[in-house]
Amino acid sequence: MAQPDILVRNVTAVTVDPDRRVLDRAWLAITGDRISAIGTERDPEPAGAKQVIDATGMVAMPGLIDNHSHAGHGLVRNAGAGVDTWFQACEEIYARGSTPAFWRAEARMVQLERLRGGVTTAMTLLGGGADIYRTDDPASGDAHCEATIEAGLRTFLAVGPGRPPFPRRYRTLGGDGAWHDTEVSFERQLEVSETLIDRWNDVLGRGTGICLVMPVYYARHVAEAEDRRQVMAMGEAVMDMRRRKDVLFTQDGHRDGSVALARDLGVLGKFALLGHSVDLTEDDFTALKETGASIIHNPSAIMSVYARCPVPELIEAGINVCLGSDAAAPDRGYDMFRHMAQCMHYHRRHFRDPAYLPPGKTLEMATIDAAKALGLEHEIGSLEVGKKADVVLVDMRKPHLYPPVMPVTRIAHFANAADVDTVIVNGRVLMRGRKADHLDANAILDDAAEQAALAFERTGLTHLLDEPQEFWRLARQPLPAS
Known part of the structure; x- marks a missing residue:
């Protein structure tokens, strides 16, 4: 030997x-x-x-694999007194309060958290939350990928167009030190996505993979013929790039018939990883079996509070299901051990049967099944x-x-x-021994704190960092005043 x-x-x-x-x-x-x-x-x-x-x-x-998360969320963790205000904070900060330094600081902090938790491969959207992807310019994606290389882990960065109407408005810090509002078209977001693919797509080598993303659409979005035509045109453009560049495709937030609609729009295949996927219909199951797309279950996510991803039923139907953290905000992190335990208890409670999702199967969902969803089961997992x-x-x-x-x-x-x-x-x-000598943890954390504070100050959202008195004594946090 x-x-x-x-x-x-x-x-x-x-x-x-x-x-x-x-x-x-x-x-x-x-x-x-x-x-x-x-x-x-x-x-x-x-x-x-x-x-x-x-x-x-x-x-x-094997190294744990987290197949759904959001870049940026690490620096808006805990913000806001409720889900609605948190989503608003994401949109404001990602589109109008962030700089490449923000995305670099967030990625460095998250990669340190992942490393300490044994997560060696991940997929993360460059923004999201409110379908805001920072693809107005390559600089934000460049900063994230540079941080990935520094950490030594593997990350697929999901980039693509946001939700119409276009153009979308982004705010950037110019070389003159002033902030500038820019109108960003669908075509520009695709152009930036292609640039990032050409620069960084080498997940088995440098550790920086790139995949494409586009918003999830529901029946109400395509009820009118013109709306359906526009959505189909978006899907065709994204799929054309996906085929040309041979990259993966992911979506965030499927539910109640949207998987079948995605099939009808022509955006599903073995290359596709579909996040959340709750309240699935019989037609959704048929679409998954026809196309070979994988489901990403996020048991700790807010969407799993609102509705349920039918994981045992999907597995028994022969559909590949893997795990994601949906981290790092507003109320969860990157500890995939925690998400494995949550997954087991979540579905056992639903069926009132502790035999569901035994430990081995759940570990598979965070390792080999996750690798299969990435098309990398012969390399990792x-x-x-x-x-x-x-x-x-x-x-x-x-x-x-x-x-x-x-x-x-x-x-x-x-x-x-x-x-x-x-x-x-x-x-x-x-x-080794929980020490990562190639990373300066204190400097990473200090930088993250500074960039988060700057982002909240720029957007006038520092009040969202105050914990309300309603967090105490009450059994349920009251709804915000209308």
């Missing part, structure tokens, strides 16, 4: 491979950016590894020889993770982001 660069030894390996093997007292060899060998105590370890990691008391698992060396070591010698039996159950039910000890991505050790 060739001399490996890294040898992880004395570990319990939860491989999520085709046989779903869990190997006690195992070792993993990494050469370059790939897993070069996996064995147990019965197999001779390769000699001469340049770096040896003794993982006694730890579980090795499991610990297998020849795959990319994306490995997370979870420290299991903790009271909440004992006794030391049934590692899959302990990971899915009881572990959290703070239990992640070591993260390896692309064969590079990014964190």
Whole structure:
């Protein structure tokens, strides 16, 4: 056996491979950016590894994959006293209060959070919330991708047009130091998206993937013939670019017939990942089976409070379902262990049956099923020889993770982001003993605080950072005055 660069030894390996093997007292060899060998105590370890990691008391698992989140949300976390005011804050800040420095600071902070939680691959929309995507100029996307490379993780950045009517108004800080309002057309947003694809789409190499996004449409949006014509023209333009550039496509907020409508508009296929997808109809199920599109379940999201994504039913129908955090705001983060636990309890409560979504299946949704949704199941999502060396070591010698039996159950039910000890991505050790020496955490956090404060000041929304007295004593927060 060739001399490996890294040898992880004395570990319990939860491989999520085709046989779903869990190997006690195992070792993993990494050469370059790939897993070069996996064995147990019965197999001779390769000699001469340049770096040896003794993982006694730890579980090795594939890097977690978060297939739905929003860039920008990290710096508007908690803002507003209610969901409506929070959405308004997103729209104002993303379109009129943000700069490339804002997007860079937010991405650096989020990537640090992901790294510490064992999330090695993610998909994130460049804005969203109110369908505001910062594609008026490449600078915001450039800043996000630069931060991704600095962190060493993998991120698909979803870019594309916002919701009509066009043109949309964006505010930018010019070279003269003054703020300028710009009218941005649908064509301009597509042009910027194509530029970002050409610059950054190399997720297995540099870690910066680019995919396309467009708003979700419901029947009411296309009730009139002219409205349907305009929406179909938008879809055709986005799909033309998707085919030419061979990129993925995602949407945020499907529900109640919109999946079937997306099929009819011609925007679905195995390349598509559909977020939320609640209250699905029989026709929605048929559309998913016909097209091979994947569903992204976000069990901790507000949309999962309003309605339910029928995850067990989708899985039993043969439809691929993966997990997303929908992070980082207004009330959740990037801890995929937390979202796995939420997923299990959410659907068990619905059916009043604790047998639904067993731990192994739920872990699959955050690893191999998520990789399949990205079209990368042959590269990431499991610990297998020849795959990319994306490995997370979870420290299991903790009271909440004992006794030391049934590692899959302990990971899915009881572990959290703070239990992640070591993260390896692309064969590079990014964190060891919870220390990421290539990142200056204090500087990242200070920069994030500064850029968030500036964004709220620019938009006159600093009052949304005050916690109201109505958060105390009451069983339900009162509705805002009309």
